[in-house]
Amino acid sequence: MVGKSQKFPGVEWVGDTGNFIRIDEAKCTGCSNCLKVCLGRCFEIRNKLAAIKSLDECMECAACWYVCGEGAVDFSWPPGGTGYRSDWG
């Protein structure tokens, strides 16, 4: 399945990525840094802690991983051939 975004034209997202970003609830302090840097709006606050809302518009930039001072964000690459792609990079 290939997804598109109105906010981010020129980019396609190939599905079946699985949960390649995970949040360790035990480490998360709910600081919201991951929400503030994620242009794809992949995160939300649930019960005062960060949670993955959807990875459908993730550009795999890893900004969430970098700004999490608690090490609560676990970032890896999605499976080969999945995730974002663009001809205009």
Added chain:
Amino acid sequence: MQQQYDVVVVGAGFAGPVAAKKCAEAGLKTLMLERSENPGEKVISGLTIPVYGFLFGPSFIRDGNPPIERPVDGIRNYVIYDIKTSDIDIVELRIPRPLSPVMAFGYNAYCKPFIEWEVKKALESGAELRTSTTAVDVIRENGCIKGIVTDRGENIRAGIVINCEGSQGILAVKAGIREKYPPEAISLADTYDYECPKEVIDKVFGHTLRFCWGFDEQMIAPPLGHGNGLMSWPYRNSIHWMQDQCLALDRGQVPNLVRLFDEYHENITSQLPWWRDEIAPYAGMRARMWEGFEIFVGLDDRLRNLPNVADGMILVGDAAGLESTGLCDGVPAAWFSADIAADVAIEALKADDTSAAFLKKYAKRMKAHPIIQWTITCRGRWNLRKAQESHQRKDLKGGVNYQFGPGILTHVGTPLTRCILGAMRKDLLVMSKWVKMFIRYYYNWEHERFGGERLSERPGVKGTQGLALLLFNIVVIVLSPLSLVLAWLLAPLAWAVNPFNKLLQPLIELVLRGWIKMEPLFRSLTTLTINSVKQSNPSIFNISK
């Protein structure tokens, strides 16, 4: 199922195919692994590849016909003190006419077609490519890396792994070779691609990049700082536009970049006079993307000295923290390091020793590369932040001039001279190849002739350009013993170029400004030069293989 290769290259971006091609040419069984379905479709940049990448990088790129979007003659910087009153200074660094645009400061390119072209060259040399394959772990035996585990569950064994996985370095972190960078070393780049008619771009931009820098409250780029700005790149029929933001935290918090990127983009596109009046009426957004990359890793001594080799693995390009801290480009260092990595991998396999101790040859050669070291340690962009905060007009303009204006000659002069002299010592005909490169690249851009190594002759063209180039070649050959002696004699004096340029900086700037002002006088000569190249017989600037 286990498979055995001499070399596995992780990542087919700008660096991977360079390393893979060289290893395959040396007769090594070489495999590139790429996680995207098509190479280049996950690489995001606003991309000018500076000319030093082409001059001193892999010869197949210098002597080839890669797809470029526009030759670039320099940078026009808008130093914005008050955007509402159009209180703006201009700082310009440009190769003047008639030398430019044939003689280029760099070349703009979309990542995907350029990388596809590189990959094609690696495949032609015998390397293999496996796409849609993510390297998830390394195979270790007695502490030594012996291959890659893929997301398909394959174990691919290798004599040596060349890791070109890119900025985030997930594989290297997982393998315990490197570590996750701190957020203050990272830039998040919000990137737009606008379609725009070529004639509008020709008229407004010409061949010159446009960068904007301003005091924080001017909302040019989001406010966390460390030398942020807004950069725009003219391509053939489109404009790339990037606002980038260092992810440095303030007391553990990051500003709301999701909101700020939108606000700042709206602010600048509605208020920047040349964009609002001359571009916006003709431009339509085609794409918006973003990417995180390790902009300031080289400025931290500890991060810069993280290992770039391990037993059985060499790290290359962005994966080795080689993003330029000054001009914000990563491609030349990726090419240089991939070239060096391939050399060392070939030597290591020949010696049957892929230990980290042997591979330290790579680290040593990297440290001896003048341009790599300059690009990863240059503080000009970082220091701009102080000027943006200080609200001193002189500081801001001076900071822009130092890094993106003529002031750059006071710190790039020595590394550039060292590379020029080094290239002249290695290849007596290199100057001829450089001249041919400029002509070929410009010709290919004008005629959109990319990809083919052998361009056929065009009927009806005259032979005068061929004769001129032949004469130039003869001069280069005749003078080559002298140039070799000169290169050896001048090498010990290269250190003096930077201080010399510093001493003469006011004069250099005066000459450059004066030359640019006098450009209308050279209009006929410029047109003649351009037409001469456009009408050349393309066989004259091919490089014999």
